[in-house]
Amino acid sequence: MRCSRCSRRAIIHLRSYRLALCEEHFTERFLKTVKRAIKDYRLLSKRDRVLVAVSGGKDSLALWDVLLELGYSAEGLYIDLGIGRENYSEISKRKAIAFAEQRNARLRVVDLREEYGATIPKLARRSTRSVCGVCGIVKRHEMNRIALEEGYTVLATGHNLDDEASVLLANLLRWNTELLARQAPRLEAWHPKLVPKVKPLCLLTERETATYAVVRGIDYVYELECPHSEGATSITMKEALNRIEERSPGTKLYFYREFLKRRSMFAPPEERGEAIECEVCGFPTTSQRCAFCRLVA
Ligand code: SF4
Numbered sequence: 001m002r003c004s005r006c007s008r009r010a011i012i013h014l015r016s017y018r019l020a021l022c023e024e025h026f027t028e029r030f031l032k033t034v035k036r037a038i039k040d041y042r043l044l045s046k047r048d049r050v051l052v053a054v055s056g057g058k059d060s061l062a063l064w065d066v067l068l069e070l071g072y073s074a075e076g077l078y079i080d081l082g083i084g085r086e087n088y089s090e091i092s093k094r095k096a097i098a099f100a101e102q103r104n105a106r107l108r109v110v111d112l113r114e115e116y117g118a119t120i121p122k123l124a125r126r127s128t129r130s131v132c133g134v135c136g137i138v139k140r141h142e143m144n145r146i147a148l149e150e151g152y153t154v155l156a157t158g159h160n161l162d163d164e165a166s167v168l169l170a171n172l173l174r175w176n177t178e179l180l181a182r183q184a185p186r187l188e189a190w191h192p193k194l195v196p197k198v199k200p201l202c203l204l205t206e207r208e209t210a211t212y213a214v215v216r217g218i219d220y221v222y223e224l225e226c227p228h229s230e231g232a233t234s235i236t237m238k239e240a241l242n243r244i245e246e247r248s249p250g251t252k253l254y255f256y257r258e259f260l261k262r263r264s265m266f267a268p269p270e271e272r273g274e275a276i277e278c279e280v281c282g283f284p285t286t287s288q289r290c291a292f293c294r295l296v297a
C-alpha cells in the first residue's frame with residue numbers, strides 16, 4: 001500500500017479517513033490532530049507548566065513525546081502503585097525512567113510504599129471497593145497533590161479516543177447524567193486546591209497512538225497489561241465499539257465529537273454544593289475525610 005500523500009510505502013491505513021500514510025505523513029497528521037484538540041477544546045497554552053501522568057504505556061509516553069515536540073513545558077509523574085503480579089509496576093517504571101532520560105526531561109516518581117507504606121493491592125484488600133476503584137482514587141489524589149505542591153498549572157493524561165468513547169458508551173447505557181456532565185477533554189478546577197486536567201490525545205485512537213509510539217522509537221510496556229484490567233467494563237465497551245467501527249469506519253470519532261458538541265445538555269451548572277476541605281490533606285471532599293485519606297488511614 002502506498003501513502004496517499006507522497007506514494008512512499010504506507011505504514012498505516014486509516015479506514016475512517018480513507019487514508020494510507022507513510023511514517024512522515026502519519027507523524028505530521030498525528031501532531032496536527034493533537035494541536036487541533038488543544039485549540040478546539042482550549043486545553044493548554046504555551047505558558048502552562050504541564051505535568052504528564054505517565055504509566056509506562058504507549059498513550060502516556062506518546063503524549064509526553066508530542067507535548068515536548070510541540071514545545072510545551074512538560075514534565076512527567078510516575079506513580080509506583082506496587083502492582084507486583086508479573087512485575088507490572090517495576091517494568092513500567094523502568095520504561096518511564098528510560099524515556100525521561102532519553103529526552104532529557106524531568107520525571108517525578110512517587111512510590112506509594114515509601115509515601116504511605118502501602119500498595120494498591122494492599123489498600124484494596126482493606127477496602128470494600130474494587131482494586132481499580134481504589135487505584136483510581138489514589139492516582140487522582142496523588143496526581144493532584146504533586147501538581148499542586150510543585151506549581152504545575154495543568155495535569156495531562158494519555159486518554160485516547162477508544163478510552164473516551166468507551167466511557168461515554170458505558171455512561172450512556174446507564175444514563176449516568178452526572179458522569180456524562182463531567183466527561184470532557186478539559187476539566188476545570190472548581191476549587192483552589194484542584195488542578196485542571198486535560199486529555200490532548202482524545203481525538204486519536206489506540207491504534208494511532210501505538211503506531212506513533214513505534215514510529216518515534218518509544219519503548220513502552222506492550223507485552224504486559226495491568227493484571228487487574230482483565231474483565232473491566234471498559235474492555236467490553238471497547239470491543240463493542242470496535243465491532244461497530246469495523247462495519248462502519250469513523251463511528252467512534254463521530255460518536256465522541258458529537259457528544260462534546262451536545263455535552264452542555266448534561267452539564268449541572270453551579271450545583272456542586274459547598275465543598276468541605278478534608279481534615280487531613282485539605283483537598284475538597286464531601287465528608288470530613290476524603291476517600292483517599294480514609295483509604296490510607
Ligand atoms: S487496571 Fe485498575 S489497578 Fe490496574 S492500573 Fe488501571 S485502574 Fe489501576
Ligand SMILES: [Zn+2]
Pocket residue numbers: 003004005006007008021022023024025
Ligand atoms: Zn507520505
Ligand SMILES: [Zn+2]
Pocket residue numbers: 278279280281282283289290291292293294
Ligand atoms: Zn484527604
